[in-house]
Amino acid sequence: MGLGVQLKIVARGEKSRFWAYGSPVLAVLATLLVTGVIFAVLGRNPFVALFTFFVQPLLNDDGIPELLLKASPLITIAAGLVLCYRANIWNIGAEGQLTLGAIAGGGVGLAFPNAPAGILFPAMMIAGVASGALWAAIPAWLRTQFNANEILTSLMLTYVAQLFLLYLITGPWRDPQGLGFPQSAEFSDSATAPLLIVGTRLHIGVLFAVLAAVAVQLILTRTVLGFQLRVVGFAPRAARFAGFRENRLVWIAMLTSGGLAGLAGLFEVAGPVGQLTADISPGYGFTAIIVAFLGRLNPLGAILGGLLLALSFLGGDEAQIDLGLPNAVTGIFQGVLLFMLLGADLLVSYRVKLVRPAAVHP
């Protein structure tokens, strides 16, 4: 045959615990290697570039608060997605639910700029959660009623939401004093998210992010609801055997994840952005999907995943400024990471073996 040895992929039979946790680490290392090569091809010293991308952002004065600020929406959204994905319910439209949350929550802030903060801000949060949940209710209804695939419907509704936002800020909600820019008026002080650390941009949204992750963790591990969601995810037939109503679980998971995405959207516009604009999110809703998987569909793991991907957003900015690299570097990093993660996950269920080709026929 000529070949000395071959690589063969062999089923393990049972899942490897080591690689369940080892695969994200391997994926991150492989991603660093690949991005390093990309930096080198782009004519930058890869070590300098990787340092600029991953370490430099943290050395700035406000490095840590900025990291937490970017991680907050990712963790909030990913917590909701984990709830869905564990039950094999594939909400891919968190970006749209985030947009709706920003519109409705921000809309409340714009409508009552002078209301006292103690009333206005909670009202904005409620509006954000409710509208995000409402947007997720559409795919939930389509799935439970017509068995329409929620991957497609939730994804497509994202673009509807974004165009709706664009319509509002170029039309009825455009700031009359905005020199014609497509953006709303700036939020009043009472419509702005309270800061957690004065002098930084870090607001109370980070608390809600941690709260969401911990709550989802408790739901999944301690409650009957979480148990039912996990059974549906592992073995739908067993769920039917036990009498769990799948449609009810679809509704709960979709509304919860939509609500959390809406909350994240509200905090973005009422926090660092400060008004409704065309780019309120650099794709947090999509990046949160990577966060959820990087965190092994574990809400606490999602906190770590959220921090890493938040760093990639900061690193992308840093790489633009210091190295003159395009902003697409962030997207490349995230894409390569997801790719590597999916690849490395093969090791959870399969092992790679070196084999000598068998004799042709005994």
Next chain:
Amino acid sequence: MEPTAALLELSGIVKQFPGCLANDHVSLAVASGSIHALLGENGAGKSTLVKIIYGILRPDSGHVRWLGEEVEIASPRQARALGIGMVFQHFSLFESLTVAENIALGMDRPEERVGLGGRIVELSTQYGLTIDPARLVHELSVGERQRIEIVRCLLQKPKLLIMDEPTSVLTPQEATTLFTTLRRLALEGCAILYISHKLDEIRALCQSATIMRGGRVVGTCDPREKTSRELAELMVGSEIKSSVARTGGGDGKPRLVVDRLTLRSRQQFGTNLEHVTFSVASGEILGIAGIAGNGQAELMDALTGEVFAGKPENIIVDGIPAGHMDPIERRRLGVSFVPEERNGHGAVGAMSLFENAFLSGNVGQTLSRWGVILKRRTWDYTSNVIESFDVRTTGPGAEARALSGGNLQKFVVGREVVLGPGVLIVSQPTWGVDAGAVAAIHQSLLELAAGGAAVLVISQDLDEIFALCDQIAVIAAGRVSVPQPINAASIEAIGMLMGGVGRAA
């Protein structure tokens, strides 16, 4: 060695799947122009064997000879090139395309497509397989769709045609037409390997038969010279033990009544239930025998509440109509269930025993409060099941899939028995389970009945039914025969009913 007339000859075929030896040194010879039956229950290894012949699976060891020469069939394409055609039980047709388009898509070489429509018409009239190449597939009946698959094979001018349970999807009239076609093909020299578990059919159609059970060949014969009983015994294993005499512990009141249950299967090739009627009294164990795929899965779904019966009155538990209750509501009435499949249906492999105990135990045992799982209570309940049923495991925290089949089955049965149900419905209680576990599970079912419960056992294992049950009925083609006392039941009558001979009630 004298030269053999066999067209296809298999010897010593072994195929091991994880946890299951599907073919254990199987040998088979098929002669040109003969219709050869491959007979056996579901799970006997028939499908694995024909997949090996058709190049879908490769054997771990063994030899395949084609026209006397040793061959290695690596793919269906290669099988077709040798002259082997196969009609699957489940068709692969595009519903939105025409008959001719579907056939053209399956061709290995583009030049074969020239003049296809004409050849389809020619072949179909020649063999009485009336079919219009221009019709769209979605307009056609199941029988007509099967003809497409047959014509598709015939176009390749096969020397061997494999038919996998062809009549399972046909009406009796369509089946008669098919037999005529097959006999004609055989007359012209084509060998036919006919897979079935229907005894009448095989006796009427085939000149030779290979009978498989548990992955092994248990006999070859001329089915025309055998009675249905003899074939049935070979197929299901003939050693039927006499039943253990025991006294019922109940008051004889019916606890589970199934009354004229008629249900369309949700599966495309499932079996519809027709007027299923029986009842199980307190202290009684009723066994429903039958070959797999005759409506057992559908009956189980209807009994558990995964599928609702037509009317609430079709299923009555302790006098309460339950046909429209979901599984949780039925459990509240004191019904417990053990489905046939442990993995992924009765239990979740990736979850711990603790969680698997909670899965069905929460209704009867109140293992949660305010939606929060009561860990202590669940843990104690799980430990109780493990101890009472001697489940060999490291403890309630062990993953279900880490247990052996027998231990997991003891757990799944024990989980329900510990709840003390008034009605227990079990499907295949000891399938793939070691002897020790079988005894333990049987003992627990007997004790449960002695305590006044009504127990329904759906099983393909006649030994089991004769060992356990007071009454026996047979399910065949979605109909259930009138239950009769086990002592009065003759193996011959049961075997005939299982083979679909004679009318069920």
